[in-house]
Amino acid sequence: MGEKVYLNPDGGAIGLVATNRLIFISTGVTLNRTLDQYLFSYNNAQAISMAESLRLAKVDPALNNDATRRVVAFIGDPALKLAIPDPNVVLTAVNGNPIASNTDVLRALDPVVLSGEVHDLQGNLIPNYNGEVSVTVFDKEIDRTTLGNDDARDSTGQLILLDFKQQGEVLFRGQATVTNGVFNVNFVMPLDTQVPIGNGRISFYAKRDGVQEDKNGYNLDVRIGGVNTAAPADDIGPEIDLYMNDTNFVNGGITDENPFILAFLSDDNGINTSSGIGHDITATLDGNDVDPFILNDYYEADVDNFARGQVYFPLRDLEPGLHTLKLKAWDTYNNSAEQEIQFIVAENDGIKLERVLNYPNPFTTYTEFWFNHNKPFEPLNVQIQVMTISGKVIWSKNQSVTTTGFTSREITWDGTDDFGQRLGKGVYIYKITVKSTLSNQQTSKVEKLVIL
Numbered sequence: 001m002g003e004k005v006y007l008n009p010d011g012g013a014i015g016l017v018a019t020n021r022l023i024f025i026s027t028g029v030t031l032n033r034t035l036d037q038y039l040f041s042y043n044n045a046q047a048i049s050m051a052e053s054l055r056l057a058k059v060d061p062a063l064n065n066d067a068t069r070r071v072v073a074f075i076g077d078p079a080l081k082l083a084i085p086d087p088n089v090v091l092t093a094v095n096g097n098p099i100a101s102n103t104d105v106l107r108a109l110d111p112v113v114l115s116g117e118v119h120d121l122q123g124n125l126i127p128n129y130n131g132e133v134s135v136t137v138f139d140k141e142i143d144r145t146t147l148g149n150d151d152a153r154d155s156t157g158q159l160i161l162l163d164f165k166q167q168g169e170v171l172f173r174g175q176a177t178v179t180n181g182v183f184n185v186n187f188v189m190p191l192d193t194q195v196p197i198g199n200g201r202i203s204f205y206a207k208r209d210g211v212q213e214d215k216n217g218y219n220l221d222v223r224i225g226g227v228n229t230a231a232p233a234d235d236i237g238p239e240i241d242l243y244m245n246d247t248n249f250v251n252g253g254i255t256d257e258n259p260f261i262l263a264f265l266s267d268d269n270g271i272n273t274s275s276g277i278g279h280d281i282t283a284t285l286d287g288n289d290v291d292p293f294i295l296n297d298y299y300e301a302d303v304d305n306f307a308r309g310q311v312y313f314p315l316r317d318l319e320p321g322l323h324t325l326k327l328k329a330w331d332t333y334n335n336s337a338e339q340e341i342q343f344i345v346a347e348n349d350g351i352k353l354e355r356v357l358n359y360p361n362p363f364t365t366y367t368e369f370w371f372n373h374n375k376p377f378e379p380l381n382v383q384i385q386v387m388t389i390s391g392k393v394i395w396s397k398n399q400s401v402t403t404t405g406f407t408s409r410e411i412t413w414d415g416t417d418d419f420g421q422r423l424g425k426g427v428y429i430y431k432i433t434v435k436s437t438l439s440n441q442q443t444s445k446v447e448k449l450v451i452l
Contacts, residue, residue, distance in 0.1 A: 006075060015050055015076030023068045031072060034062045039082065046086055046121055051078035088119045089133060089204035089217030105223045106200070108193040109231035109333070111186070118181045118206050118215050129181040129213075132303060133206040137187075139168025139274065140198035140224055168200065169274045171224075174301035174309070178206055187306040189228075190332040192274040197225030237337035238267035238329050244343050245376055246405030253372040254344045254354050255406050257318045263339070265299065266308040267331040273299055279334055281311060284326045285318075295327075318345045346374035351436050353443045358413075358430070362450035369411045371432055371445075376405055381435040384411055386428055386449075394423065400437075415451050425451055 002018035017035065019028075037043065038053035048056075051074045063069045093115040094102045106112055114137075118129045144166050148159040171193060176185040200222055206215040241264040243249040249262075261283055265271050272279050273296040281299055282292040293313065301309035311327075326340045346352040354372040361367060369384055379402045386395040394417045401408050416422055428449050435442035 002075075013076075015074065015080050017050065017054055017072065017074050019071050020073060021071050023071055027063075027066055027068050030062055030066070031057060031069065034060050041084060041087070047081055047084040049079050049081050050074055050076070051080070085205065085214035085216040087121065087215065087217060088123070089116060089206050089215050090119055091116050091202055091204075091217075091219040091222070094222060099219070099221065102222075105197055105226055106189050106193075107226040107228045108189050108191050108195075109228040110189045112189060114185050114202065116183055116185075116204060116217075118178060118183075126181045129178060129206075129208055129215075131178045131206060131208040132175055133178050133183050133185075133204055134175050134300075135172070135185045136170060136203045137172040138201040138203070139171055139194050140196070140200050141165045142168055168194065170296065171200070171274050172270070172301075172306070173273060173299065174306050175303040177304055178208075185304075185306070187301070188269045188332045189224075190270075190272045190274045191227075191334050192272060192279055193224060193227075195225055195227065197223055200224035234269055234331070234333040235335060236267075236331075237335040238265050238271060238331045240265055240327060240329060240337055240339035242325070242327050242339040242341050244325075244341070244406065246403070246407075248403065248405050248407035248409060249341075249343075250355060250372065250407060251341045252343065252355075253406055254346045254352050254374050255318075256374050256376060257320070257345050258314065258316050259318070259343070259345075259376075259406075261293075261295075261311060261313040261315060261325065261327070263295075263311040263327050263329075264308070265311065265329050267335075268307055269332045270301070270306045271299060271309060272330040272332050272334065273297075279330045279336075281329045282327070283313065284328075285315070286324055287326075320345045320347045351375055351380075351434060351439070351441050351443050353432070353434050353445050355407075356432055356445045356447050358447070358449050362452045363415065364452050365415055367413055367415070367449065368409050369413070369430075369432065370407065370409050371434070372407050373403075373434060374406060375436060376403055378402065379437045380408075381437060382408070382411060383433040383435075384413075384430060385433075386413070386430045388428060391429075394418065394428075423451055 002016050005012045006016055035057040038056045041047050054074045058069045091099050094104050095113050118126050120126055144164050146162045148161050152160045154160055171190055172187045176183045199220055202219045204217045243262040244255050244259045275296055281295040283295055284292045295311050295313050298313045299309055299311045322344050324342050328338045330336045352374040356371045358367045358369050379400055382401050383398045385393050387393050399411055401410050430449055431444055431446045433444040
């Protein structure tokens, strides 16, 4: 299998750790566990190459006396490293209490302030590290048992079930500014936090402004559980602004067959992403409540503002025609809200032009020409011609337009002719022609405007 992957002419791997003959399962298990420690820098050291990780695993005491370790080899560039950020981002305080002496338990509905620092490999603060840090707070590990649906049985005929641990749900995912190596992040613990008290996990990923110097880190010491029964009341759901692709989208507008859901969510106490029963961020297409899209992992709070964030989620291979999209979200108090929009997926056999207008209309010295199209991310040649009622062209403009969504508002006009003379008051006709630079297809529409 490794050979087929490596030699695949249509894709494959740039590096492999593989065996050149059979080995015992016990050796393979030990090798994987030992190699992982070096390959993924479990000891929080700086990442080393894949080949060096394998060498260290082979001479590790866990494998040093196993002769079959010699049949394991690395194929690829021996200097190749995994793209793992260097350590270390550390948690220094919880709600102002130093982490070394912190006894706070993070309860559901508690307001929380996490403080941290970005350190070098020697554990010293990097005082000139400026950028952003992504913070993810997980609930406690959950004990799980396999279902035995492969019907594997032991020598006595008993169904083999294996116990394992699964990381708890994401309670918060947000971003904060790092200034001189120090950061703070605020949020409210969701009501769906599991009540039993235990150790959660906080993961950090920092990126530096202007320099490729990413850092990561984690903390397993913060205790999570219980409920803050004295939390302030909140019975108002989040606010939702829903679009397709970008904020220029107008309800009922056109898209291509692969649009993106763009939703801005806001609530004073933050958005719930903890996957409590029935409390997911969901998107329902055309009333299909049985199979909604779960968007929790696509939500991220704004930098330094846990109360607001956005969802950006791709839809693929939609059928042409009218579609209805409904998005539902919950705040950390489990209050919900919904927003619904409609959009039309245009046939992919040509360029479509809809909802042509100018705004404001009527106007005196400034107006914008708006139109919907079905070619996001594609350069379009746009021509606008303004004519008198008799058909004489008095002003024209050609401009290349590229949009991330399906609405263009880039072209403006000040109400003067091609010679810069102010036009008289009255009704005029304008024609918008849009041409694809990739297919050379074009389409046009004519509308009216009024100058006051």
